[in-house]
Amino acid sequence: MAHIEHAEIYLVALKPKVMRVDAIQQFVCQETVIVRLHDADGAIGTGYSYTIGTGGSSIVALLADHLLPRLIGREAEEIEAIWRDLKFHTHATTVGAITSLALAAIDTALWDIRALKSRLPLYLLAGGARSSIPAYTTEGGWLHLSQTELVEDAERARAAGFHGVKIKIGKSSVKEDVCRVAAVREALGDGLDLMTDCNQAFAVDEAIRRAQALSSFDLAWMEEPLPADDLEGHIRLSASTSIPVAVGESIYSTRHFRDYLQQRACSVVQVDCARIGGITPWLKTAHLAECFNIAVAPHFLMELHVSLACAAPNGRWVEYIPQLDEITTTRLRIEKGKAFAPEEPGLGIGWDWDAIRGRSEIMHAVRKAA
Incomplete structure (x- = not known):
């Protein structure tokens, strides 16, 4: 030492x-x-x-x-x-x-x-459940984009081999959100997963209403529908919809994740390594979710999370949002829609x-x- x-x-x-x-x-x-x-x-x-x-x-x-x-x-x-x-x-x-x-x-x-x-590479040191994991993209699903732009990006993501596409929702009307989701689902077909992200925008009644309106589009999840500290609201929403509810990017404690899991307030855990306090609590949270048979799909930080999601047996996705390119010499390796954990010793990020x-x-x- x-x-x-x-x-x-x-x-x-x-x-x-x-x-x-x-x-x-x-x-x-x-x-x-x-x-x-x-x-x-x-x-x-x-x-x-x-x-x-x-x-x-x-x-x-x-x-x-x-x-x-x-x-x-x-x-x-x-x-x-x-x-x-x-x-x-x-x-x-x-x-x-x-x-x-x-x-x-x-x-x-x-x-x-x-x-x-x-x-050892991080993914092996931390568990070594697998060496690659499916990737989905968020980078073309932003709320300001037109419906046409959303569809064009979804088609590019499908052609690039991504396994899923996430789009933002939270327009002023339910109808507009439904139309945007419907257009992207039609463009993707049934072969790719479609996720939605609300960014904590709704009150409970509106979240339940929007989930009901979107229930026919086979969504992989509805992300952050409510403020992250509204545990009771997430319990009510999760009990009212068949759409998996995803939370985690705005949760800063393993004990808060415990409360969500114990109360059946979510179906997907999106623990963020930076916001939870590092790799040490991230792994604890992932294994806690594993005990509840809940998947982990970490938020952001793809260059780091690819290794952690591959380390945990319940890791399911890595989110594609490139951000470190200007200060790194390495890039996330993606082939046929799968992100591969770096094999170099350490985190595998070339600074x-x-x-x-x-x-x-x-x-x-x-x-x-x-």
């Missing part, structure tokens, strides 16, 4: 390749927080986290002022102890997005070191450090313990 000697923090703003609009917001920028950990053996692990436009500097401040100083001198292999200790150190700000996102950047870097020193340093809005070095 070897202790952590020093750390670096970078904040890089990445603009989406396409305009991204959903029922409640526009995704204007991915603030990418990157942490590099150096251990006494010379190993370097890289972890990262993100926001969709606000809060990045707050994550950096939490890392630089409170978390990373406590990490210096710790044994890098003590991943579980480190995660628990750092979470307790910030217990007054948990459960919460900023704390989880900061913990995730550290935790993924520690897993990277472990995998690199073990000479372009010249690009990262050149684009960083904030850089910090942390060397001394608190």
Whole structure:
């Protein structure tokens, strides 16, 4: 084993390749927080986290002022102890997005070191259930697009071999949502899965109404139909529709996932590695869902989630939304609609450090313990 000697923090703003609009917001920028950990053996692990436009500097401040100083001198292999200790150190700000996102950047870097020193790819180190997983695309299903544009993108996705297509819903009228879903379903035929994403836009009565209106289109799921903290509403909705209800991208605690699963409030778990606090709680959540015979289809972060979804036996999908291309030298491998986990030791993400340093809005070095 070897202790952590020093750390670096970078904040890089990445603009989406396409305009991204959903029922409640526009995704204007991915603030990418990157942490590099150096251990006494010379190993370097890289972890990262993100926001969709606000809060990045707050994550950096939490890392630089409170978390990373406590990490210096710790044994890098003590991943579980480190995660628990750092979470307790910030217990007054948990459960919460900023704390989880900061913990995730550290935790993924520690897993990277472990995998690199073990000479294993992450998907094998974390479980090795499979080496590839079906991919679905969200990148052409945004709410501002016309019905014609949605259909054209769905046809391109089918031609590219994707196994599924997700589109945003939440137009002002039920009829408009129904017409858009119907057009995409007709374009896809019965051979591809069709997902819908509401982005927490509805009250319970409206979510039930829209689910009923969409029930004939054989949807793979209805994602985030209600605010993520409305457990009772999800229970009511799940009991009222045959459409699988998907939740998770806005849930920041394994215990909250436990509540959803115990109460039969969802049928698909979309746990996000950054928002749950890292690989350590992500794996716990995936295995918890496995105990309830519930599939995992992680939200966003395809470059990392492909390995985790392949590691877990109940991993079912990886979501295609490219975002790291400008600061990486590697790309997600997709063949015949399946995404393949990287075989290189570590996370399998090739970081372009010249690009990262050149684009960083904030850089910090942390060397001394608190």
